[in-house]
Amino acid sequence: MATAPTTSSTRHTSARGDQHRLPAIDLSVQIGGRTLPNPLMTASGCAANGKELHRFFDVSQLGAFVTKSVMGGPRSGRGTPRMAETPSGMLNSIGLQGPGIHAFVKDDLRWLKSVGARAMVSIAGSSSGEYAEVAAVLRASDAFDAVVGVEVNISCPNVANRGLVFACDPLAAAKVIALVREKLPRDIPVLAKLSPDVTDIVEVARSCVKAGADGLVMINTLLGMVIDTDRLRPQLAGVTGGLSGPGIRPVAVRAIWQVHAAMLEGRLPTVPIVGVGGVRTGDDALQMVAAGASAVQVGTATFNDPRAPHRVLHELAHALATRGFPGIHDAIGIAHTRLDPQR
Template identity: 70%
Template sequence: MTAAAGTGPDMSVDLAGTVLPTPMMTASGCAANGREIHRFIDITDLGAFVTKSVKADPVSGRGTPRMAETPSGMLNSIGLQGPGVSAFVERDLAWLHSVGARVVVSVAGNTAEEFAQVTAAVLDSEHRPAVAAIEVNISCPNVANRGLVFACDPSGARDVIARVREVVPAGTGIPLLAKLSPDVTDIVEIARVVLEAGADALTMINTTLGVAIDTDRLRPHLAAATGGLSGPAVRPMAVRAIWQVVGAMRAGRLPRVPVVGVGGVRHGRDALELVAAGASAIQVGTAAFNDPTAPSRVGRELTRLVAERGFDRLGDVVGIAHERFDS
């Protein structure tokens, strides 16, 4: 059905009980903690601002060089550099609260207990009213299990979500988003595990591991050798992951929960592709490095595309590619 003349489609999103006015978010780690990108766009106009992943204690990050350009993307090996949760709450979350932003706090840790500790510190603060959701970045190495990345290990992923769920009981109005890695054999299985452990929604995907070689020096560009690949090159992987997981939901193999799509979104058409595959909301990351207005611009482009296709609501487009593929 076509939207009434003079009005646009309803772009609001119900993110597991938290209603956002638009589907657009920043992606964790790509807009610092708000002040920098706020000079270019009003972050309160976004559905939510997603913070850089925060850990319990200050982290200096990895050695340099930390970033390398790749065809249609980039590698980063920052190492979750940050001031620790106490400084984050006192400075960054306080500022985000003061400007009226809806905040998705990305939490990280070396152990399941650290994830829970960080989450508790955020929610015990006076700035809790600004927190729209907690995004659990399980793409961290588990120091208690030979450095195996939590998101690549069903047992580790389950433990983290279960521990965070203990400090954010269901019904608090703050949904838990589990951010999944594409570097697994079966992402549907990881999704099943985190949903069973208490996740309310899924964010897909995090970066995928890559290496770039400097052909002059004949050694890796990055000091750590490996880094996370992001940008347009990974968008088909993001679409694939969303397609598979949402397909499993539609088939009854997983409970139906919202999916936040992220990976290589530069334009409205990119966002629409993720929505049609099953994403209810969209995060914009790498594109903001060369266009800080991208999270807002992509939202406007997506709104126009939804209207041009005759839909009254963004929700009517979510997962529509499955319906049209099956028909």
């Protein structure tokens, strides 16, 4: 398996990030009515369903553990090679491989509950009906009390609509969110994970919120491609893949900024934003918070630093404390108040 570029992630393991104690500031965040003890989460697909990372740190210490996207039935995924490095990240073409929702709730969700983790379950589907079915099975699970939210991965092709990705169509995205919302209790937040591969991400965000999304996750991977210059053919068996890693962070920060600005202007209701895309350090996470994110996910960085989510939590906490913030809420969206009108 290819790993993320070794851009010296260990270099960012500063003394302050390795401190065992978090500074005495309020790190709690509200996501759709649920209170999480801190804003750090894993990113879906980068840490399986918890057991692998738990060898390196206690996953219950995170605000939430986001699972790999699960569909109705088991899937073998796409052919190999599935991963390719880029100068500032990596491409993946896994194809939502997984055991299916029934096996997930029986094994993985029960395990997450057993270690005290707060589970943010990522669900996917090839039709709007499949999303609803997955949500219904999840709700019926005897480990459902470990779930603090459902992340709806709408960056999947809609087989009923000639393969159009749900997240690229405001109406299709809204339909999925509405169906999932109907299947879950009102106290379980539903978060729509948005794709950056759209002309107007604010429009898609508005549709999702109006359909019942309690929050937004931004952004999913960007569609990319690598050519093998020795064989002069696509390096991935699936031809294209999702680009992740530090190269997409500016895109994620821009998307968070645009949607939060639209909320401030009253163009769509205010809901929490969870930032994701290329976060490796506490300062990276702070950029997303300043742009408008209430919480932050760490994904690709775990490939060469399995403790990255835990480390980034400490680095973000110290970054907030050293800047004089009594809590994370005081920093959310602060960059919008510091625009220089003369610039």
